[in-house]
Amino acid sequence: MRIRFRGTRGSLPVPGPQTIKYGGNTTCIEVRADDGSLLVLDAGTGIRELGRELVAEGAASCDVFITHIHWDHISGLPFFLPLFVPGSRVTLHGPGDPLNMTGIEAALARQMEYPFFPVRTAELAADIRYRTLVEGETVDLGFARVTPLLMNHPAPNFGYLVRCDGRTLFFTGDHEPFGNIYLPGDEDFEAYAALVTERRRVVLDMLRDVDLLVIDAQYTPEEYQRKKGWGHGSMATALELAREVGAGMTVLTHHDVNRTDADLDGLDAWLRARWKDRGVRFELAREGLELQA
Amino acid sequence: MNNDVRQKLLEAVERMPAFPKSVHQVLELSGDINCSQKDLVEVIKKDPVFTLKILRLVNSPYFGLSREITSINHASVYLGLNTLKNVALGLAAVGAIPRSASDRLDMGAFWLHSLAVAACASMLGRKLGVSRDDVANYFAAGLLHDIGKVVFALYMPGRFETATRMAAEPGAVLHHCEREVIGATHADIGGLLAEKWHLPGELREVIAAHHSMGEGGDFMLKDCLFAADQISKKLSFGSAGNFDVEPLPTGVGHRFNMTMDELIADMPSLGEEVENARIFIKLGESR
Numbered sequence: 001m002r003i004r005f006r007g008t009r010g011s012l013p014v015p016g017p018q019t020i021k022y023g024g025n026t027t028c029i030e031v032r033a034d035d036g037s038l039l040v041l042d043a044g045t046g047i048r049e050l051g052r053e054l055v056a057e058g059a060a061s062c063d064v065f066i067t068h069i070h071w072d073h074i075s076g077l078p079f080f081l082p083l084f085v086p087g088s089r090v091t092l093h094g095p096g097d098p099l100n101m102t103g104i105e106a107a108l109a110r111q112m113e114y115p116f117f118p119v120r121t122a123e124l125a126a127d128i129r130y131r132t133l134v135e136g137e138t139v140d141l142g143f144a145r146v147t148p149l150l151m152n153h154p155a156p157n158f159g160y161l162v163r164c165d166g167r168t169l170f171f172t173g174d175h176e177p178f179g180n181i182y183l184p185g186d187e188d189f190e191a192y193a194a195l196v197t198e199r200r201r202v203v204l205d206m207l208r209d210v211d212l213l214v215i216d217a218q219y220t221p222e223e224y225q226r227k228k229g230w231g232h233g234s235m236a237t238a239l240e241l242a243r244e245v246g247a248g249m250t251v252l253t254h255h256d257v258n259r260t261d262a263d264l265d266g267l268d269a270w271l272r273a274r275w276k277d278r279g280v281r282f283e284l285a286r287e288g289l290e291l292q293a
Numbered sequence: 294m295n296n297d298v299r300q301k302l303l304e305a306v307e308r309m310p311a312f313p314k315s316v317h318q319v320l321e322l323s324g325d326i327n328c329s330q331k332d333l334v335e336v337i338k339k340d341p342v343f344t345l346k347i348l349r350l351v352n353s354p355y356f357g358l359s360r361e362i363t364s365i366n367h368a369s370v371y372l373g374l375n376t377l378k379n380v381a382l383g384l385a386a387v388g389a390i391p392r393s394a395s396d397r398l399d400m401g402a403f404w405l406h407s408l409a410v411a412a413c414a415s416m417l418g419r420k421l422g423v424s425r426d427d428v429a430n431y432f433a434a435g436l437l438h439d440i441g442k443v444v445f446a447l448y449m450p451g452r453f454e455t456a457t458r459m460a461a462e463p464g465a466v467l468h469h470c471e472r473e474v475i476g477a478t479h480a481d482i483g484g485l486l487a488e489k490w491h492l493p494g495e496l497r498e499v500i501a502a503h504h505s506m507g508e509g510g511d512f513m514l515k516d517c518l519f520a521a522d523q524i525s526k527k528l529s530f531g532s533a534g535n536f537d538v539e540p541l542p543t544g545v546g547h548r549f550n551m552t553m554d555e556l557i558a559d560m561p562s563l564g565e566e567v568e569n570a571r572i573f574i575k576l577g578e579s580r
Contacts, residue, residue, distance in 0.1 A: 098355035099379050134357030150358070154375040178370060181331040188366060195370045229330070229374065 001144075001164040001293040003212065004030040007046020008285040010174070010218050010232070010254035011072050018260035023287020025049075026072040027173050027254065029214065034165045037143035040064040041160060041171045041214075046287065047076035051083075059087035063141055065148075066094030067173035068157035069107040078112050078119070088126035093139060095148070095156045096132040103132035133158065149206050151175040152199075153231040161206055167293040170207050170247075171214040174254065177237045179228065207245040212293040214285070215241065217252035220267065235271055243280045249293075253285035298476035302485055305448035312490035315340035320433055323382040330374040337381060338365045346384050347377075398446040398453075398534065403439070405531025405567070411435030412566040413521035414514075417556070421513060421548070434496055434518050438503045439533045441483030449475060457534045467535035468504045480504045510544020520545055524557055530567050 007013075007025035015024035026044030038054075040047060043064055054060035060082040067073055082088040094104035108128075109121050121128070133139065135158070138147045144164035151159045151172050159172035178196045182189040207213065217238035219227055224234035233241075235252055242250040252271075255264060268284050275282070283289065294302075318336040322328040337343055344365055351362045351372060362368045369377055414435035415428050423431065445453035456474040460467035468478040484501025492500075499515050509516055520541060525531070527538045541553050549556055557563075 096355070096357065098351075098353075098357075099376065134359070136359030150371070152373060154373055156356075156372075156376065181329070181334060181369065192366050192370070195364075195367055199370050231373075 001034065001162070001167050001169065002032045003169065003214075003291045003293060004032070005046075005251075005253070005285050005287055005289045006030055006050050007042075007044040007076070008253050008255055008287055009044070009072070009257060010216070011257045013045045013075075014257045018262075021261040021286060022255060022259075022264050022284065025287060026075060027067075028076060029171060031144070031162060031164065031169065033143040035143060037141070038062045039141060039144055039146065039162070041162075042067055042073045042173050043077040043080060044072050044074070045076040045079075048079045048081075051076075051079065051081035055081040055085055055088075059085055059089075061089045063091045063093060063139075063146075065146060065158075065160050066092060066104060066107055067151075067159070067171075068095060068153065068155045069097070069104075070155055070157075070174070073173055074107050074111065077108055078117055083124045083126050083128060084119075086125040089129070090126050091129040091131060093131045093133055093146070095150075095158050096134075097156065103130060105130040105132075147206075149203065151203075152178050154229075155231075157231075159203075159206075161210070164293075167211045168209075169212045169214065169293050170210045172216055174231050175216045176229075176231050176233055177241075203241075204245055207241070207247070209246050209248075211248040212291065213242050213245070213247035213250045214253055215250065216254040218254045218256050223256075235267065239271070239275055239280050239282060242282065243278065248281070249291065250280060250282040251285045251289075251291070252282060255285070294477045294481060301449075302444075302477055302482045305444050306482060306485045306489050308448055309444055309486055309489065312492070313340060313343070315343055319343075319381045323378055328374075328378070330369060330377075333374065333378060333381065334365055334369045337377075343381075343384065347380055350380055350384065398442060399532070402531040403442070403533045406525055406533040407436050407439060407531070409435075409525035409528070409530030409563075409567045410438060410518070410521045413524050413560070413563055414517045416560050416563060416566070417517040417521055417549070418514070420559070421517070423513070430493065430496060431514060431517055433492075434499050434514055435521055437483070437487070437492075437496070438500055438518055438522065439479060439483070440486055440500065441479030441481065442533055444482050444486055445471070445475070445479055460535060460537075464537075466537045478504060506539075506542050506545070508544045509542030509546075510548060513548070516545045516548045520549065520553070520556060523553060524560075524563075527553065528557065528563070 006028035008023050009026045013024050013026050025046035027042040028044045028046030029041040030050055031039045031041060040062055043066060082090050092104055092108060094107060096103045097106060111117060112119060112121050133148045135148055135150045138145050144162055147161045148158035151157050153174045157174055159170060159175060162169040178199050180192050180196055182192050215238045216233050217235040218232040219234040221234045221236045238252055264284055315336050322333050337347060347368060348362055351368050362371055411432045414431040418428050418431035452475050456470040459465055459470040468480060471478045480501055480503050484497055487497040487500045495514055499518055502515060503518055506519055523538050526536060
């Protein structure tokens with residue numbers, strides 16, 4: 001299984017001279033099986049370039065797994081060229097929205113609604129299918145099996161475990177470590193702590209010995225203290241998790257929009273010094289980075 | 294309104310159940326962007342009926358969770374603050390009102406009308422720049438504006454039926470018919486109920502005055518509620534026994550600087566927002 005990062009930013013695209021090395025596009029990962037079959041994780045603005053390449057080769061067939069429908073994870077979708085090409089087949093998988101009682105089809109339909117976008121979904125030429133997933137069900141694509149897991153985020157948001165070519169990849173676009181809403185001494189502190197432990201256990205069990213972990217690490221530990229409840233983790237919490245599950249390789253992604261290449265280089269050096277000899281192999285996600293899982 | 298009528302209304306109002314404190318608190322917390330997850334969880338947990346409804350909703354197929362959620366703490370860990378807050382807000386508002394035992398009022402249609410007015414009043418409030426904190430009041434005002442009809446239907450069913458039958462005639466207006474038959478309108482008794490429930494002053498006032506518009510333009514919530522009521526009737530979102538769409542008074546028109554049709558055109562997502570609220574009608578009504 002080969003992974004290529006097409007977009008590594010959280011929140012918003014940030015193109016410019018300060019974001020060349022790590023990239024300015026929002027989240028998107030291309031996953032190729034050894035036989036060339038394709039699945040895509042998230043449809044941030046990074047998916048546009050992938051779409052151009054696919055169409056250059058003719059009609060495309062692919063499965064896109066959306067973690068959740070916050071803008072940065074879907075904003076490239078209306079610009080994904082295979083959707084416009086007759087003969088292409090695109091299946092969008094993702095979580096439903098229980099409060100609005102809509103499925104993943106709403107991700108595309110809503111953002112393409114007039115007056116937000118000039119083309120409506122009804123006018124797209126590809127064979128577009130939708131599959132709203134529920135937690136724990138496994139989608140068998142033949143060349144890969146993908147299982148969603150509900151992560152901790154202000155919106156219903158899946159992490160995806162991809163099993164392909166005998167290897168495993170877990171991707172969580174956004175995720176904040178589970179926390180206790182009570183303080184030590186509060187009546188419910190222990191009971192809540194037990195529930196948090198149980199949720200963590202579910203995540204740890206699913207990620208155990210994963211070959212490649214791609215994880216939200218938007219904040220520094222200091223920033224995280226000020227941004228608890230925003231739905232993102234810190235570099236430290238991500239690497240702790242990686243160590244705990246014994247991930248073969250970890251890629252930290254969802255870079256904060258305010259970070260320049262120099263900032264990220266600095267953080268990379270700082271993390272390497274801090275995590276030296278702790279048995280965790282990691283990289284910071286860079287647009288264009290390719291890895292073999 | 295004479296004293297006899299007032300006494301009868303007060304007796305009817307006395308028979309209505311109290312407005313649950315927890316619902317009040319959830320409405321308040323939901324309007325606060327900085328509301329803590331712990332505060333919200335604590336409020337919900339203290340109300341067993343509310344707790345049960347939330348658990349029923351999060352365990353429904355809409356959520357498609359892989360394991361059963363067994364407590365509010367569990368839901369809090371699993372779903373996080375925002376989802377829980379949205380679930381609670383929707384359920385809180387609808388669940389506050391007793392299910393009518395009367396066949397004088399089609400409660401499904403009544404709720405749909407009330408929710409449509411709530412959604413529309415909130416949108417109009419936002420359009421006028423009302424703060425997030427205050428928009429919850431606009432929603433509550435829309436939801437509760439016709440609550441007097443529930444009191445009538447429950448405790449003065451015969452006379453309310455006469456009034457609604459009269460109002461079904463072309464050109465008739467329900468609150469005029471109510472005044473003729475009962476001696477007071479659903480707005481009058483709604484205002485009295487709002488007092489019993491100790492709702493905030495502005496909410497009490499707007500429920501009591503939602504059919505006494507004059508030229509309009511006296512306060513923003515009242516103008517938004519009036520416009521939302523007419524728009525919901527015009528678009529036939531549910532029904533609460535009154536089909537007469539009144540024109541916007543001059544003051545209300547000036548407030549928005551738009552005609553009713555222009556306002557409608559300016560809110561293309563209204564239908565969707567109303568649709569979204571339907572699940573809360575279903576679950577909120579369940580006991």
